[in-house]
Amino acid sequence: MSKPKQVTIVEVAEAAGVSIATVSNVLNRGGIRSSKETIRKVELAAEQLGYRRNTMAAGLSRNKTYEIGVIIPALGSYYGQLAEHLQLEAHNVGYHLSVFSSGGFDPAIERRHLEVLLERRVDGLICHGLAMGFETTRSIVNSGTPLVMINGWNWPEDIATGAVNLGFAGACEQSVKVLVDRGCGTICYIGSKGSKVIDERRRLGFQSGMAQHGSGIGHEIADSKGLDIGAYLSGLVQRYQHPIGIIAFDDHVALRILSAANRLGIDIPNRIRLIGINNDYIAKESYPGISSWDIPYYEQAHQAIGKLLHKFGSKEDSGEDREIEVPLTFIERETTKL
Amino acid sequence: MSKPKQVTIVEVAEAAGVSIATVSNVLNRGGIRSSKETIRKVELAAEQLGYRRNTMAAGLSRNKTYEIGVIIPALGSYYGQLAEHLQLEAHNVGYHLSVFSSGGFDPAIERRHLEVLLERRVDGLICHGLAMGFETTRSIVNSGTPLVMINGWNWPEDIATGAVNLGFAGACEQSVKVLVDRGCGTICYIGSKGSKVIDERRRLGFQSGMAQHGSGIGHEIADSKGLDIGAYLSGLVQRYQHPIGIIAFDDHVALRILSAANRLGIDIPNRIRLIGINNDYIAKESYPGISSWDIPYYEQAHQAIGKLLHKFGSKEDSGEDREIEVPLTFIERETTKL
DNA sequence: CTGTTAGCGCATTCAG
DNA sequence: CTGAATGCGCTAACAG
Numbered sequence: 001m002s003k004p005k006q007v008t009i010v011e012v013a014e015a016a017g018v019s020i021a022t023v024s025n026v027l028n029r030g031g032i033r034s035s036k037e038t039i040r041k042v043e044l045a046a047e048q049l050g051y052r053r054n055t056m057a058a059g060l061s062r063n064k065t066y067e068i069g070v071i072i073p074a075l076g077s078y079y080g081q082l083a084e085h086l087q088l089e090a091h092n093v094g095y096h097l098s099v100f101s102s103g104g105f106d107p108a109i110e111r112r113h114l115e116v117l118l119e120r121r122v123d124g125l126i127c128h129g130l131a132m133g134f135e136t137t138r139s140i141v142n143s144g145t146p147l148v149m150i151n152g153w154n155w156p157e158d159i160a161t162g163a164v165n166l167g168f169a170g171a172c173e174q175s176v177k178v179l180v181d182r183g184c185g186t187i188c189y190i191g192s193k194g195s196k197v198i199d200e201r202r203r204l205g206f207q208s209g210m211a212q213h214g215s216g217i218g219h220e221i222a223d224s225k226g227l228d229i230g231a232y233l234s235g236l237v238q239r240y241q242h243p244i245g246i247i248a249f250d251d252h253v254a255l256r257i258l259s260a261a262n263r264l265g266i267d268i269p270n271r272i273r274l275i276g277i278n279n280d281y282i283a284k285e286s287y288p289g290i291s292s293w294d295i296p297y298y299e300q301a302h303q304a305i306g307k308l309l310h311k312f313g314s315k316e317d318s319g320e321d322r323e324i325e326v327p328l329t330f331i332e333r334e335t336t337k338l
Numbered sequence: 339m340s341k342p343k344q345v346t347i348v349e350v351a352e353a354a355g356v357s358i359a360t361v362s363n364v365l366n367r368g369g370i371r372s373s374k375e376t377i378r379k380v381e382l383a384a385e386q387l388g389y390r391r392n393t394m395a396a397g398l399s400r401n402k403t404y405e406i407g408v409i410i411p412a413l414g415s416y417y418g419q420l421a422e423h424l425q426l427e428a429h430n431v432g433y434h435l436s437v438f439s440s441g442g443f444d445p446a447i448e449r450r451h452l453e454v455l456l457e458r459r460v461d462g463l464i465c466h467g468l469a470m471g472f473e474t475t476r477s478i479v480n481s482g483t484p485l486v487m488i489n490g491w492n493w494p495e496d497i498a499t500g501a502v503n504l505g506f507a508g509a510c511e512q513s514v515k516v517l518v519d520r521g522c523g524t525i526c527y528i529g530s531k532g533s534k535v536i537d538e539r540r541r542l543g544f545q546s547g548m549a550q551h552g553s554g555i556g557h558e559i560a561d562s563k564g565l566d567i568g569a570y571l572s573g574l575v576q577r578y579q580h581p582i583g584i585i586a587f588d589d590h591v592a593l594r595i596l597s598a599a600n601r602l603g604i605d606i607p608n609r610i611r612l613i614g615i616n617n618d619y620i621a622k623e624s625y626p627g628i629s630s631w632d633i634p635y636y637e638q639a640h641q642a643i644g645k646l647l648h649k650f651g652s653k654e655d656s657g658e659d660r661e662i663e664v665p666l667t668f669i670e671r672e673t674t675k676l
Numbered sequence: 677c678t679g680t681t682a683g684c685g686c687a688t689t690c691a692g
Numbered sequence: 693c694t695g696a697a698t699g700c701g702c703t704a705a706c707a708g
Contacts, residue, residue, distance in 0.1 A: 006459070008685055019695040024687060034693065050480065055457045056394040056403075057685030060700045065394070075421050075437070080413035084439050096454055099413070099437050101422050116434055119393045121344070142388065252619060259625035262600070281590060282620065287597035346701055357679045362703060373677065395701035398684045 007049045015045035068308060069117030070099045071110060072128045078278050085301035093309060105131040105196055114140050124308040126150060129197045134159060146311040148304050151198060161311050164303040167327040169205030171293045175247045175275045176209025180217060182273055182336055185242030188220040192249040199249060206247060224253045229260040237266055244272050251276035251283040254290045274335040289333030299326050345387045353383035366391055406646060407455030408437045409448060410466045416616050417466060423639035431647060443469040443534055452478050462646040464488060467535045472497060484649040486642050489536060499649050502641040505665040507543030509631045513585045513613045514547030518555060520611055520674055523580030526558040530587040537587060544585060562591045567598040575604055582610050589614035589621040592628045612673040627671030637664050
């Protein structure tokens with residue numbers, strides 16, 4: 001039997017000798033009270049029959065699903081962690097999360113997932129920086145389903161209820177300062193254009209950092225995709241006598257840099273000083289340990305869910321900022337310690 | 339408006355001047371034909387009104403959800419990759435996946451998620467080695483919902499339709515052989531008990547490998563959790579003159595070992611030869627590169643979804659094996675190359 | 677081909 | 693405090 005007819009409240013009602021309405025009442029802890037006696041009877045019957053409420057029927061009936069849809073670029077690393085925290089936060093307030101991966105910023109997949117989630121009539125949506133443009137998104141999410149962005153900057157109000165973003169720009173800006181303070185005479189940012197808007201923010205922060213703290217200091221920008229890091233480092237070391245600072249897109253890229261340096265016998269942190277982002281497992285466990293920026297997962301998840309809940313509750317936007325920016329925390333390790 | 343009433347087939351039917359059955363036919367039912375003309379009218383009306391089918395209503399009505407529930411220990415690394423592949427495979431056959439993380443083998447969370455998925459009336463379940471025991475699982479999954487395990491060994495037939503497992507034991511067994519061939523005089527397995535059954539399989543493989551290929555060769559077993567790897571390695575190097583082989587639980591653990599060795603100036607691969615598992619990013623990008631076992635994600639996902647589909651189709655189990663074992667592939671890198 | 681009708685399982689009025 | 697009745701949006705026979 002592909003679907004061996006599950007037990008419904010009707011059967012529970014019969015077994016307990018009450019009406020289905022009563023069963024519904026006691027099982028869903030609705031505002032309505034019932035006598036101790038009926039409660040006991042119903043709960044017993046439900047227990048014995050192995051009753052399990054049918055989410056679809058319930059959702060259909062009350063026009064509310066208690067489900068939140070999440071779309072992230074991948075299930076792993078930063079994104080995975082974020083999803084885990086979101087899942088936890090959601091559960092704490094009685095919601096449940098449906099997580100989809102867009103396979104690394106693929107607009108077609110994003111679109112398909114969005115469509116599925118909307119067909120499920122999720123109560124809200126949390127998306128990590130959609131690759132599809134404003135217009136496309138608007139044409140899909142016009143259903144009145146609240147959408148909060150994670151790491152999405154400057155989204156029009158009619159599309160996204162709000163956004164809670166990480167302070168990547170600030171982190172990169174500060175990274176420049178740290179490297180300058182540590183005596184670097186040249187500073188490089190090695191990004192990852194494939195990560196779209198994330199890379200953009202980091203680059204902006206880097207440039208603003210150079211402008212503020214880097215007077216008289218040279219800088220370079222490169223992209224990690226397809227880059228021969230060994231050759232790149234060799235070139236750097238050859239060109240410059242002073243210590244060189246490198247800000248990596250994230251700890252993954254930082255690891256590649258670290259390995260290349262180790263392989264070439266370039267001394268870290270004496271010749272090159274390195275900072276990553278994410279404070280991944282990699283940063284903690286590599287040698288030398290990579291200085292990195294820790295991510296406030298809990299805070300970000302909490303705020304995102306909070307924004308949705310708020311939207312569920314009141315129709316008007318509160319006085320709160322639509323776009324929240326959560327700062328990262330610098331964790332210094334051996335790649336920048338002298 | 340928290341739920342601005344979405345458009346239904348009724349409205350589409352009115353706009354197109356046909357009955358709701360016709361709308362349902364052309365929109366979501368392939369089987370039944372309609373005249374070109376009505377199809378056009380209906381599709382146009384649906385398009386203009388922005389109709390989006392209500393999954394709950396559809397599922398409720400046909401008693402089938404086209405949804406598959408997935409429970410994995412975490413959203414990242416091996417598990418995350420697996421989930422991505424499952425998602426893809428599922429989509430290819432018209433299903434959609436709901437992925438939940440059990441927060442690292444937490445039985446309580448597993449249970450909760452299972453409950454939610456069953457309430458959603460998912461058509462099938464895919465779980466990664468549940469931490470809760472057979473009995474508990476049976477008491478929950480008695481609903482007739484097919485369950486296929488990923489990396490679950492010896493689950494009773496009345497609980498799990500089948501299983502598709504990775505050949506961890508075989509990989510560890512072969513790892514021993516490789517290390518012996520490379521001249522190691524002592525071989526260690528550094529596991530991770532927290533990963534339950536996965537660790538168990540690897541340990542079994544290790545022991546079987548020692549029995550087969552390790553005559554006259556010493557071996558040790560340790561657990562990475564809370565282990566001071568530096569001290570451990572120092573001890574090993576001090577005790578043994580010959581090259582030492584280490585099989586790490588996975589590439590994460592391997593990285594810790596690598597870093598500790600680098601820090602202590604212990605030469606890899608001359609003094610210590612190292613093999614990881616998973617062929618993660620880490621293995622490829624660390625220095626020296628870590629020899630590791632590549633995981634056939636596609637194959638595993640394909641088989642798992644296939645098993646479910648098969649179950650959906652026929653009630654009888656086919657002649658196929660209930661438990662499939664998919665082999666890993668050895669990728670040799672610098673930590674074992676002489 | 678197309679329309680009519682009867683549920684799917686549950687929440688929710690509104691009477692008793 | 694409890695029960696009968698109505699509808700959520702859609703699919704699946706079954707008639708026309």
